[in-house]
Every structure is written in structure tokens, then in C-alpha cells.
Amino acid sequence: MATTENPTQAKVSQLLAQWQSDRTLYPNIVYWKQSDPVAAELCPFPEEMDNLLAQGLRNRGIRNLYSHQRESWNAVHEGQDLVVVSGTASGKSYCYLLPILHRLVHSSEEKALLMFPTKALSADQFDEAREWGAFINRSVPGQIRPAMYDGDTPSSQRPAIRANANLLFTNPDMLHLGILPHHTQWEDFFRGLSIVVIDEVHVYRGVFGSHVANVIRRLRRVARFYGRELQFILTSATVANPLQHGSRLIDNPSIRLVDRDGAPRGERNFLFYNPPVINEDLGVRASASGEAMRITSDLFRNRIQTILFSRTRRGVEIILRHLKDRHGDTLGEFRAYRSGYLPEDRRDTERNLRNGTTRVVVATSALELGIDIGGLDAAVLVGYPGTISATLQQSGRAGRGMEPSCAVMVASANPLDQYLVQHPDYFFGRNPENVLIDPDNLLILLNHIKCAMFELPFRKGEQMGSLNQSLLSALLDLLVQSGMVHEGVDQYFWMDADYPASHISLRSSAESTILLQTQNEGKPVTIGEVDELSSYWMTHPDAVYLHGGESYLVENLDFEKKVATLTPFWGDYYTDPVKDIKIERISVLREKEAGQVKISQGEIMVHTQVVGFRRMRWETREIIDTHDLLMPVNTLRTTAYWFQIPTDVIDVLRSDALWRNDPNQYGPAWNAIRTLVKRRDQFRCQLCGVPEGGEISLHVHHKIPFRAFSNAMEANRLDNLVSLCPACHQEAEKNVKIRSGLAGVQYAIHHLSPLTLMCDMADLEAAHDAKASWAAQNASVILYELIPAGIGYAEKLFDTHDELLNDAYDLVSQCPCKEGCPSCVGPAGENGLGGKAESLALMRLLSNVDGRNDLER
């Protein structure tokens, strides 16, 4: 009976029931996953726990620990390194705070370092530590001395913090730049340091994570100098490989995983909502934010406290304004939360959420990390947040104690969103992404060797964690040869006026960056930066650049001043760079055969030149026109994964007539153009050289298929046309078909790769070639990392090749489109027609699963 239930339970369940009977809404709910309530797994306070802590917990109404908190306590006491994986709002901070406070209460010499990826997060945890400190210090004056040490700490306060703090809150950048290079100023701190907390380790991925892993190597090295071995407590969101990632991050292969979440969970409802199609012809769906607002309004009217996640800061403001307009807001019931707001405002919103004044908060992922706002009743996600892990974190904001909750993900028109709502099992059935780092990435490593040497001279034969000894000494020798390092009798000394850490940013691998500036009331305002190499294709002149959800047009790119000048832009198109890419293979690191396919991982050199750009219409992704542009050649050495398509597969494809050429309407001046091209080509086939005449009448072939263009003018540009004899023309068309299959496969696996790797699409680039230079002139698809020397993505892709290909096959085969679309094999482009049939045929032949071959044949 509803009357016996608590009010929230009634509210959420009632609204869900109401939705089920709403004919305008229910059909859009394409998936509904309900998970049963889970009771808390409680453990008594540890016997050895200081009475003060037990008292403090009881004052907060806590009489037991959750099992994961207790297990963490035990692990810390046994001296193990551990990684704690538990849900949002599961009391994760007690997993480290309690054992640390216990140690600090019992020893005045003991020190702890707590590292958080963002300032907001450390501020949040710092507040809690301060409250505990104040409570303990009432009984043991001056025992707990928490301090925040980051870029905002006034320099007047720094000496006192260095001398006194025993519970230090900081971030990896500060550790790298401000603490380690000046460790002698922290002598007392390091002499007492025994425990290090790294919160939210899943954030330390890719380049950033590889840097941080090296900062930790340096931290261990410095601590060891002061006679300390460090114990680490890590926390992580749900990712596929917390142990592996944690081990690599702190360079310890044997760490303990604490992932049995003992916090109670009420009934959880996870709904996938696909906005209705409002224009059948164009297949256009209602906007995701509009639908999300409608859902949120329902939640608000039913007095269900809700968090709404938008992907952009601008989206947050628009949605907030609409909600306020619709419902009025006199009491501060609607609030926004995003980066760019002042810390005080954010604290205020967090408080109002906890005390219930704020009923709807519209947020960006700034709230995704463990900021404590208590549990809410509902979460609405506008669009897929990009990773399964982030989706779990955002939806996990809904749910307090044993009360039922609901999370609704509203799909946007983005291909990945559409794929996921159409394959919900895919989402719920698979592991979250892998977090990958490569601490031994040569460039990153070299930088940190310099920093480490600055901090303490390297002894000859010194080990640095698991780093390969011979690689370390080779790098040291190289630095000696370069003159930056002096090789003494038994040590290496830093010998350069430069202060190495100051040149190294943990957040990028690029040495040189371009500032993005726009004008505000006549003054240049920097809104962001891109590394110089990316600027070639992201912010070339006349590019449309997206930043923080806003569009800008690039007016100028100045390499000398390192500035790109942008202006706000409201056009209905975006730009797509046309790149000339040349790939050279340097080495093959691993190779395997899967069925008939040879799969490789290796090092390559990529020479990329932006030679033009296309303007594309937003709505339909059709090409408006193409412009020439010549940017400098960019050379990248990196790692790649590729597979090579055997010639017999090609032969099968060649023999299969998978496509029919519908007659094209080539435009009014076609005959004249055709004659012009033939004359230019001196009436000879441009492949075999046979002249026109007799039985042979030359064809004029579109290098990029005619139907890839929106108008005949563009398609019939002379440089897109070539004269071929009928035999060669047939070959060329076949090649187009093969290429379009390759292109489709490339598109699909490239777009699906973020489902395996916790990375951005922008960290990987893909290419294909029917005569690939990297695969001995065989047809091949290649995915390579855009991080110099690579960070491990290619390795992982190599390992998951079968999975990736099967996923791609599912994606394409289950797509409701006919000839291929941006949600499967990509938009019709220069690589051929839709390409769906060709892609499917190719994948069937490549697939390792024999049954599948039989099934389709």
C-alpha cells in the first residue's frame, strides 16, 4: 500500500506508473531496466579503531561500516596497497579517511598526502577532513593539521603549510611542479610521509595518466631518499581494469582490489529514451534536450529531486532558463552547476542540494566526480556521456539509501547514442571501458627522467620502479651526450640552467600549443588551447571550430604568435579537413593470424598534410563545397594496429556483384565536360594508355563517385574526372567498391573503439588503402594513435580485434538504414556509395566466426 511506503518511494513509483500509461511518452522508452533493492552489508567498527573516530562516526549517526569500508580498513592495516571501486555516494572517502585519521591520531610524526584530479574535488574532501580535524583536535589539540596546497594557495601561507601540515590535499600538477622539485623544503613532511591517497584514478588515463604514473615514480624515489616506503590507497569509478590500471599507475603489480560495495541500494530504474521521430521523410527526431526537459518537468512536478546532466556548459544554461521559465523559480529550486562558476556558488549549490532546497540541478560532468551532494531521486542524461563508465557515474547520482530511484538517458542524434539505444543489451551486457596508460612512453618518460634527476642525482645502476634498467641507462647516456647531464664518478647530475618541470605539462604531450582567442568588447579573450600539430586540422583558417558547445569560425591562424583568432559563428555548416596522409611502417611489434586475416601491431610514421577542407551541412552531413588549403606537413611517429585483407577475399568481393550502377544524371553540361576531360587526357586511357578509336570508346570516370556529391558542379570538377578505357573502368569501379567496403569497416571500428578503450575518438585516427604501404601493398585498415609514440591503445585494439570486428558487424548489420548512414558505415563520402553491403560482405569474409560465414552464405 502506498500509504505505508515512504513518500519518495511513492513518488518515484507513481511517476513511473504514470509514464507507463502515457501514450505520448511510453513508446519512446525503448528500454527499461529495473534492478532490485540491495540491502546494506554492514560490519562493526574495527576493534582497534580509535575511540575518537568511533565517537565521531556515532555523532554523524553512523553505527556500522559498510563492508567495503571495513575491508579497506583491514587492507590498510595489513600494509597493502589497494584500489577501492564502489558506487557513487557509497561513502568511499571513509575508505581512506578513517585509517589515515587513525594513524595521525596515534603518531604526531605521521603524514599523509591526498591527491585529487580537480580543485573542486579536493575542496570538497578537504571540508570533510577539516570537520574531522576540528573534532579530533578538541580532544587532542593540534593533532590533525589538514592543509590544501595547490596553485591557489597564497605564497605567504606556503612555508607554514610545508612545516606543519600532516594531512596534505593537493593535485598531481602541484606535486609535479611545486613539491617534488623543492622537496628539501618539505623535509619534515617527507620524513613522516607513509600513506598516499589517489582519488578517482580512472581520470588518470592516456597522456595525463602516463604523466601521473611517472610523477608517482618520482614521489616514491624522493620519499625513499627520506627513508620512507609509501603505501597507496586508490579509488576508482567502475572501469574494466581497476587492478591493472592501479598497478600501472603506482608501479606495484600486487595491489588489492576492494570492490564489494556494501552500501545499500534501493530499487533502481534505468530508462533509455529515444526522442520520437518528428519528420518521417528526413528521419529527424525531436531534440534530446527538449525531451529531457519534459521528463524533468514531470519529475519536478512530482517533487522528485533530480539532477540533469548536459554535455555542454551552454546546454546547462539553456535548459536552466527553460525550466525556470516554465515553472517559475522564487525559492532557488533550480540551480546550475558547472565549471566556470565560482567555488562559493558551487559550495552553496551543494549545500542546497543536500538540504533539499534545490530540487533540480542542471550540471555538466563537473558534478560527475565524487563531489558530495548526497543522493538524489532521479538523474536525467541528455545524450550518451561518451563512456559507459561516465554513464554509470552520472546515473549513479540517483539513489539514496534504500529508496527507489530512476535514471533516464535521453539519446541524441549522435551515431553512438542511436546505436546504444537500439542495442541496450550491448550497454548493460559489456564491461565498462579499459583505462590505459603507458608510463614508458618514450617522450613522457624522458621528461620525467629529467625531472627526477633534478630532484635527486641518479646513482649508476639505480632502479626506478619497474622501468627497464637498460632503457633507463640508455636515456641517461643520451642526456649526458646532449650536455644536459653530467656523468660523474658514480652519479648523474642535472647540469642545465633550465628547471625541467616548468616546461612539462601533465595534461598534454605537446610541447607547443596554440591559444584560441576570441574578441570580447574589443579585447582578446583566450577560451582554450590546442596543441600546435592539431591546430593544422582543427583550427586552420576558415575552419568551424566547436568549443564548449559553441561554434566559432577561425579567422586566422598565426604560428609565430601561436594564436588562432576565432569569431562566434551561427552558420548551418561545419568543416571537415581534407588530409593527405602518408603512412610508413617502421616496425612490426606483434603479429597474429586470425582466420585468413593477418593482424599487426607496430610502429609507423605518419605524414599528414591538410590540403583542403569541405563545408558540410549540419543536418544532412552533405558536402556543400570543397576548398583548397595548404598547411605544413606534420610528421607523427606512433603505434598502430592494422589488419590486412588477403587477396582471395578481395577476389571474392570482386566476383560478387554486390552493387548495381543506377544510371546517373550527370548534369546539363556533361557532354561538353566529358570531351574536355578526354582532350586533357589526350584521348588515352590514363591507366593502360590505350588510345580512343576503333572499337574503344573512352569512358570518363568519377574518381570520387558522382553520388557522393550534392550537386553535379562539384562532382564534375575536372580534377575528379579521368579518362579510362572500358576494361580499366570496370577495374576502377571494382576498386571503388572494395574501397568503400574498406572505408565502411574503418568507419565502424573507429567509431566503436571508444567502447573498448576509455579514450576520445580524437585520440585515434583511422585510414584504409587497397594497396596499403604499411601492409606490403595489400588492402588494409589501420587505426593509429595520435599521441606521439602511443600510449597503449593500439596494443589493446590488437588484443581485442575479434571483439571489435564482431561489434562492428553487429552495428552495421542491425542498423535500420538501407545503404549506410552516419550511424554505421559513415556518411556517403569520397570513398564510395553507402558502402553498407560492401562493408558487411567484407566483414563476413574477415570474421573469425565460421558459423557466421555459413549463416550468411
Place this chain on the structure above:
Amino acid sequence: MENLSDKLRSLGITLGTGRVTVPRAPTEKDSIESYVPGEPVSNEWGEVFHICRQYPKTMVHGEQALFTDMDWDMIFRWAKILLPSTNPVDQMVFLDTETTGLAGGAGTFAFMVGIGIYQGSHFILRQWFLRQPEEEKAMLAEIDRIIVSHPIAVSYNGKAFDVPLLHSRFILNGFTSPFRQIQQIDLLHLARKLWKNRLASRTLSNIEQEILAFKRSEEEVPGWMAPELYYDYLRNGNAAGVAPVFYHNAMDIVTLGALLMYTAKILSAPNQFSNLHGLDLVALARLHAELGEPVSAIQLYDSGLRSGVPDEFYVDCLLRQADVCKKLGDINQAIQYLEKAADQQSVPACEELAKYYEHTERDYEVAIRYVNQGLEIIERMPGKTYQKSQLDRTFQHRLERLLGKWQRKNECEKGL
């Protein structure tokens, strides 16, 4: 197999300057001993190159004797150090380092340390030089012995640079640092106070020329070049380049001695100097005022203004002088200085005077006169700055209040 440096090069990394050549084996002729008349000393930590020179205390460096008898009280008060009961000079160590970098941090070390002490009739200068970075331990052990018996370090920017750097080196070598307890007289800070308005640059070399009238010989190399000279020495083993750094370092320390004598003397007995610049007298006056010596401060301001100061400092002096008088309780004298300043179109002087006449004398008419004068000056100030409008507002406010008071007073008097 591709080698590491080719691989790095193809990743876009070029290390260093590329000017490193394989050094020829250094010969005896290249060693530091052939350029500098010193020799290695050894202790339990190994060897380090060392040189010791003596200068008679009577030597005149530029125009300043290396030692003068004086009252040390003022400079110790300025440095916030308790004046030792025994001869303070015996506890002082004059300290300067030459380092491998100018930014500091754990990776920077001193390849040369120079230390001066007074001993008997001499100023003894010792310098240690690291022929190899590994000699550092031996050097620090030598320094340690001197520092523990000379706990007052006299330096130029030593508070921010030399002392923390050496402290850090002791820690890095696993030693207990004698610098934890050190007391410091950092003459850079004093030089800033004394010559901020008179000298364009307060680098030691400039002070040395301008104040002590000392000119270094051609052997001098500028201090900022020292790191590079040392790198070169380590790379090619030839000490010819780095040898002049000994001269540079030695002169820095001798100058420190002479400069301490000079500054301590002008602080404690300025009237013994007949030719001090007006601005120096004014700076000394300010220091005296800060150190709680108002009587001498007023005298110094007076003689400073008599010697003449540039116009832009004149009014400021009067205002400060008035301030000191007020603290001494000599209001009349203060008013005189303020009136002089008001004559020079000083807005703060007008304000002070208006306050005085309003609250102390209750002579509202005079007060109003000063407020009006202030308003006129503000009106004539160039530009339309925020500061100007703020000033204008406060003066208008004061004027209104004064007019009210004046009116009420008049009415009262009429009523009587």
C-alpha cells in the same frame, strides 16, 4: 636495430644544443690548479679544491675601509637580530655562492662557495670549488665547521637564494644543516630601503660602483654567466673559463664586508658623514623612524631637505616628517610641515590640516579653507580616474559636514 637517439629524433625530440663535442682528455695544464693558487683539502668526506686569501682589515675597498669601529645597535635592530654580547663581527660570516642554476630547486647546487670572516687583524676569505660535483660533501663539511661558530650570515639576497640553497644541499647530502638556526643580515633588503629612489639598479655590482666607488679589474665575469662557465668546465675539463669566477666571487664577498661597514655606519652615525646625498639622508630618516628613533629621524629629514631632494620626493618627505612629529607629540611642528606641503599642492596635507582644524582646533573656517584648497587641487588633477573621483567624493562629503558644523556653530553664537 634503430638506436634510441634516432628514435627520439623521429619523435621530434632534439636533445641539448648539439654543440657538445667529444672532449679531448684534459691535461694537467687544464686543471684548476694551473689557474688558481689553491689546493685540495681533504676531510672524512673526501677532497675539495680550496683557496684562502687574507686582506688586512685596514685595506680600503673603493673608498671604504674593510673594518671600522662602530656601534652595531642600529643595523642589528634593523635585521631583527639580538645584538651579541661579545664582538658581533666575530660571529659574522660573509657568504656568497656560485651555482649551477639561477632558479633554485633541488637540482641546483653551488659549485663554488665563498666565505669571509674577520679574524684578528685580517679579513679571511675562503673559497671552495667543486672539481667534480661529488666533491660537494667534503665542501659542505668544511663550511659546516665555520657556520656553527659564526651564526650570523651577511649576504646579498642570501635570504631568498644562497642560504635556502645551501640548506637544501645539506639535506640532500644527508647532513644536518647548520642553516636551520642561522641569523641573517641580507644587505639587498637594506640597499633597497636606502637607495630605491636614488639608484636605478640595486645589484651588488652597481652599489659597489656607486656607493663604494670600487671598480673591478678586467678579470671580472658577470655572475649570471657562472652556470654556463661551469658546465663548460665539466664537459671539457679545462678550467680556463671558470677560473675568473673565483675573482668575481671573492670581490662579491669583500664588497659585502665593506658594504656592511658602510651601511652600519651611516645607520648608526649619519652625522659623521658630511657628503651624504639628500635622498640617502631621507631614506635613513625613514629607517630611523621605523626603528623607533623619531628624534634622529626628524634631524635626518631636516638635513635631507637642506641638502635638497628632487621635487617629486619633497612633499612626501614633509608628510612623513609631520607624521613623525605627531608621534612625538609635537603637533605645532607637524602643522608647520603640513602647511609647507599644502603650499606644494598636496591633497593629503590639505586633508590632514582640515581634520586637525575640524577636530582639534574646531576652527571650521580654516578647515573649510583647506577642504576647498584640496578640492581645487583635485579639480586640476589630469585625467578622469577612479581615484580622482573617489578623492573628490570624500572631500565633498567632508565639506558638507563642515558647512553644517560651521552653520550650527554660528547659530549657537548668535543665540548666545
